[in-house]
Amino acid sequence: MAIDYKDAGVDIEKGEALVSWLQADKTSSAHSDKIVSGIGGFAALFRAQFQNYEKPCLVSATDGVGTKVMLASQFKNYSGIGQDLVAMCVNDLICCGADPLFFLDYFACGKLDLEMAQSFLKGLRQACEMANCALIGGETAEMPGVYQKNDFDCAGFAVGVVDETKLWGADRVKVGDKIIAFPSSGFHSNGYSLLRKVFAEDIEQWQDILLKPTQLYPSLIAKLKTELDIHALAHITGGGMDNLLRVIPEKTGVSLNPWKVPAMFREVKQRAEMSWESLLKTLNCGIGMAMFIAAEDFDQFSDLCLNLKQDYWLLGEVIHSEDKTWQLDLSQMDEVNS
Known part of the structure; x- marks a missing residue:
């Protein structure tokens, strides 16, 4: 045949x-x-x-x-x-x-x-x-x-x-640098093997949130870098906050401020019975991109974002540390997200 x-x-x-x-x-x-x-x-x-x-x-x-x-x-x-x-x-x-x-x-x-x-x-x-x-x-x-x-x-x-x-990166990052968080549009494109299990029973009602496209940041960063001395950027993808450690030098760490995590991430935490540490090391938790700038440039940055109508918050700062790690009072995360 x-x-x-x-x-x-x-x-x-x-x-x-x-x-x-x-x-x-x-x-x-x-x-x-x-x-x-x-x-x-x-x-x-x-x-x-x-x-x-x-x-x-x-x-x-x-x-x-x-x-x-x-x-x-x-x-x-x-x-x-x-x-x-x-x-x-x-x-x-x-x-x-x-x-x-x-x-x-x-x-x-x-x-x-x-x-x-x-x-x-x-x-x-x-x-x-x-x-x-x-x-x-x-x-x-x-x-x-x-x-x-x-x-x-x-x-x-x-x-x-x-x-x-x-070039931006660890060579430019210094102790005292401020870390700025730009919001994500949702889960982006990471953690979906976990998310499909977590939402398996009622996934249809979550489909719009789960399929929301990943935020694009090139246009925003292109506008900011013409006016601002950016030291580093960290794309917050798989591994969550651990991505911050990829752009800092040795003998430094990151001290983070607590923030209000979007409801969809809190829902995952509750359904999966995850600790804050586990959640923050898995998903972006509302942060799509983190920017490192000198402390003295923060006011200029704030004015630029005001003109651009761009949302952001002060995520933390770079600190001295023998171990390259991020620090966050997880009890404060409970208070902020209660």
């Missing part, structure tokens, strides 16, 4: 239709003047222009969205996953002071559904535009046998540029 690729579960025509749809969609214009050859070729070409950088250094970041894709499949809601993917990559990218340049995605599924793939890619393309990052290429893989019919997964890859003479 004759058999072809479509009989085996791979529909090349659908894949070609998706590429054609992407090529016809002109909604994204970020860095469009620098795209020499984009979607549809064997490789994407980007014309790099670094005249504004004294010592340009390319920066890369790659990530996925974890088991959040399973909830998207369960509720057939794919519109926010594209933004999740872009955000997980570019929010990492900017932590050293980099400007995003371009983005590529990998989308794999058991059976290609054009409506589903287009919903995902629309969100991805819009997020790239919001992050001032060109979507220049990607890969769509239909893999029956590896994935079930309604299963999919995705990965992203972002490239940016930073002036090596102006």
